[in-house]
Amino acid sequence: MIRSRLLLMLFIIVTTQSIYAQESFDCSSIDDTGLITKAFQSFEKDIFSHYNFGNDSIKTYRTFLAEVASLSIDLKKLPSKNSITHTRLFKKGVKNKGSIWIPLSEYENQRAENKTATTVAKKKNEEAIMIFNYRGGFIQCLKNTSKGDNLREIIDILEEDGNVSTSLIAQRIYYIPDSEFNSISVKKFIAFDIYYSILMVIEKAFG
Template structure:
């Protein structure tokens, strides 16, 4: 009888672990945006990537090639982005002043860590010059991606960026590139690549597309 009870306890524990593990990995972080904009943007990003590199369904090769080109500054930005993705980047740019935007002004991001009293001379911008926008590494979307990822490398990258977001896109791409195949194909990392790398680039160059 005690053995049967232990067996049942073990079975229940196994089922709980299985269900809990599945629910954690099955979280769709893009659902933090009720408008559906994030999902549209991610789908447009993947469509651009697979159409451009033409590696069929080989997502690892497709993503790694993209990351390698970003890291080496050899990305062909004349051919890669679709008009749809450019328009989405412009939408993100317009919404950057919204409280829930996934991009923030670099000056605001840095000032969150500042201990001194804010002044007009903190991170001044030149007249007529656009404020630099960076991905909000402390925001809800990125924290969801980080917390639901099982990649220690990815979590460490985000933790570093939380402290200092003023890091070049090419360097971020380089660090993501070296995440092992088994981990890099995870949805959380793919979504991070879409927003922090792809759309961050498009938001800078969108004016060149008329």
Template sequence: MPQKIRSLVLICICFLAIARMQSQDFNCSNLDNTGFIDQAFETFEKDLYNHYQSFSSDPIKVYRKFLTEVASLSIDLRKIPSKDAIDLARLFKTKTTSTNSIWVKLSDYESNEATDSSSPYTNPKKDNKEEIYTFNYRGGFIQCLKNTSNSEDFKDIVTILENDGNISTSLIAQRLYYMTDAEILKSQVKKFVAFDIYYSILMVIERAFG
């Protein structure tokens, strides 16, 4: 009997853990014990608000302006990133070996999709010998963002990217732009914008910053 009770207790604990993970209040950054996710997100928002100072009192305008410029390929990548953001992008390149890493080497990513149709931001030319990195849409962090979100549009976007991670950054930004203001300002979507768009771009262009 004591053994059965212990088993029931363990089952209850597991159910509670799953329920907490699915709760919209769960902070997905808790999956990272290095602190880099929180640090990187804070740096992203600081860069964004510094760049779009005229909209700094209106968060939705800041995010929409950023998404618009990415979607239209008109974003000035020389002016937005801070040194801290570039340093973090370089750091993320060294942390791509785990299946739960935010980015993984494209050569290691388990995908049967072709890599020809690429974003001018997220995929270098084929003759570039430098390792290519792809956002790990099947990893723990992004799956947490998806599972704790109450936005069906956001979940649909992530599901599509799980199956085809080669959709251009501009198209992803366009899809996000057409979400409602309330959806865009949810922490899950803002963190997705920070990592899948901003830092994915910086990981490609960081060499240009010396």
């Protein structure tokens, strides 16, 4: 009986430590350039300065998501020069191994069994369209270290079809419960899949 209790206690301790280690792992560390970390810090500085809700993280993030979902976000005021610079560095390195963005046509063809010359020619003009690489290492890390099922479910859907509008993704994330919403995995997903994905499209407008 005593041995059984000791084994049970040991199992609980090991399991708890494993969960803690999983949730506390910094997914940004998989990028040895440090760009992901700098870009995330720039994103948070932008939205906290723009919305001015003090340290109210949930209100700040949800207000940002609500504006994206309703297409009412003021993109003339929100992005800082630093965030635009980070965006251009992401775009410049999109062909590099480990890039967190990928050409839409390449993403769609990853699971195609037969890629014909006709298909390649048809999608040649789509190479400039970039989407977040939902099957890449960074996003999979966010998925695996998420504290709840909501983010995992969203990523599972996007893995199958990444060509989903940013406003729809913002709507879905907006309703994630506070306990999961306030996690670093969700915040980084918002930063890169929403904020920087938008900037990837509009950065040329900033000269």
